Amino acid sequence: MTLPLGSVVEFDRHTRVVDGGRALLGGFPTRLLKLTPRARRLLVGRRLPVRDAASALLADRLLDTGMAHPVVASLPTPADPRYTVVVPVRDRARQLDRLLGSIGTDAPVIVVDDASRRLAAVAAVAARHRARLVALPANVGPAGARNAGLRWVTTPYVVFADSDIVLDPDTVPTLLRHFADPRVAMAVPRITGLSTAATTWIERYENSRSSLDLGAHPASVRPGTPVSWASSACVVARVDELADGFDESMRVGEDVDLCWRLIEAGRRVRYEPTVRAAHEHRVRVGDWLLRKAVYGTGAQPLAERHPDCIAPAVFAPWSTAFAAALLAQRRWSAPVAGAVLGVVAVRIARKLDGTGHPGRLAVRLTVNGALGTLTQTSALLTRHWWPLTAVGCTVSRRVRRATAVAALADVALEYRRDQATLDPLRYGIARRLDDLSYGAGVWLSALEGRSVAALRPRVTRRGRRPVPVSGKRPAGARPAPRH
Structure with missing residues (x-):
């Protein structure tokens, strides 16, 4: 049990x-x-x-x-709910002071200074909040800093919190309840914007479409699902499940790697959006674009370590044929695409035979699968493969037409879903800049790693999925922000 x-x-x-x-x-x-x-x-x-x-x-x-x-x-609170908060930081004394003030004094706190240029300011903040300071002589990155703090933890649970977030009082106590399930190794809250009164249009975009915000619905974190990864901006974990902790050779994506290693070991990672941690989003366009590109550079290292977990798109054979027919933009495209969907609907109906209204269910699932295919294809054109798309647009009217439709449809659908407080024009510009920056980072990492693994879609074998899957695109994970 x-x-x-x-x-x-x-x-x-x-x-x-x-x-x-x-x-x-x-x-x-x-x-x-x-x-x-x-x-x-x-x-x-x-x-x-x-x-x-x-x-x-x-x-x-x-x-x-x-x-x-x-x-x-x-869920009950664990019999021994003691936890230690580990905060990696490099400079950012002001943000650290704000975070430590939100944590309170009930739990021990370890501040790991990752070779700050102004160590005295960080040390003063740690001393004022009675936190243990572990000062590293050389910069080792977020993974190494968290591991350095983890070595000092003696409680059953550890909370990793980046210096640029603020914790609500009930966030950690609520997440601890998930550990009533002995298979849960990690639990994460929803990451939202720190300021509701955004000062720039980029901050308003991030408040509605942050890379760290995994949505309003609870989920089991697993690759290939709507919530395929978890950020270490705020994490509660069992200390005895972390083993050696984060991979210190990774400067980007180390949190995604740890999450997937735990899942591959048969453990569960829970996403709990009923509690939140507020994150200080970047407000300057240059800083924001650079950070998005840095996120993308984590794709290739993750592809090397988890080749079955990361792909810019995941298609079934039927959805590959469906997308290819539409992209061809020939007279036969619509009839062929329709025929593909018809065959899929019939096959699904047969699998659902005996359930009552199998045809109706099959049509609904087929439509959902088709929408998911179109969403992933759009992401390939405008996000992961945009350098190839840009070249194609210079020589092909069909590529230009497909790209324009994909870009505009994506903005229209996501704008409504995100309930953005930004006007559609600036939201659309930010959306495209987001995709271009992230895609540039993915391509940079692919060139440095001399591999296209992070750019290659995956086609599942026939029979792996009994019916199509809809939802958010299970694209390459976007790593969390650094401290």
Whole structure:
């Protein structure tokens, strides 16, 4: 039994109850889970209370498939909830003072100074807040600084917090509840903007579309899903699960690497958006563009370490044919694309036979899969492959047309989804600059690594996914900001 008695799991918003309650459809990848009569009696609406071994086993299955998530308020606090906060910092005394003020005095704090140019200012802030100061003689980067602090931790849990965030009082206590599940090794909050009164248009864009904001819905962090990575801007983790900690050879993407290593080891990483950590976004265009490019340079090192986890797009064979037909922009393109979708819908309907209205479900899933394919194709054109797209635009009217449609459709869809407080024109400009900068970083890392692994889409083998998957593009992870 994994989850303790008294805890509750709730269906993911994409999970559908079908066939009169005899089956569930959802998860990542999408699958059909048939329920026995006994299992059906365990459900209470869209929730499953854990009352005995049978309900605990079903809850564990739902968590593994991504069909449900724990209701954090139902989880107990760990028997030993002690934790230590580790803060890597280089200069930024003002931001450090603000962070330490939000942490309070209930937990020990270790400030790791990563060879600051003004060590005295950092030391004064640490002393004022009664934090232990570990001063490194040479700059080792965020991974090395966090590991240096981790070596001093004697509590069961550790909180890694970057100096440019502010913690809400209930953030860490709430995240600790997830460790009632013994398979959870790490839990992260939602990262939001620090200032609601943004001073620049870039900051307003970041407040609605930050690379660190993973959305408003809880999730199990796993590659290839809508929440495929977790930032170390704010992380709560079990100390005994971290082993050697972060990979110190990585200056970018080391947090994504650690997250994926834990998942590959069979551990769970939970994203809990009911609690937040506020992040100080960059407000100057130059700094913002540079940071986006730096994020992109983490793609190639991650591709070397996790070749099955990182790709700019993930297609099934049918979705490859569907996208190729549309990109061809011939008279036969629409009929061929429609025929592909028709075949897919029929195949899915056969797999759903006996569920009641299999045709209707198959059409809905096929449409969702088609939209996901178009979203990923758009990202390839405007984000990951934009240097090739730019060359293609100079010689091909079809490439120009496809790129224009992709760029405008992307802005229109994302603007509505993000509920941006920025006008559409400046939002669209920021969106395209975001993609261009990140894509430039990916290409730079590919050239330095002499490999196209981070640029190569992945086509899943036939049968790997029983039905198409929709949602956010499972693109190459965007590493977290540095301290």
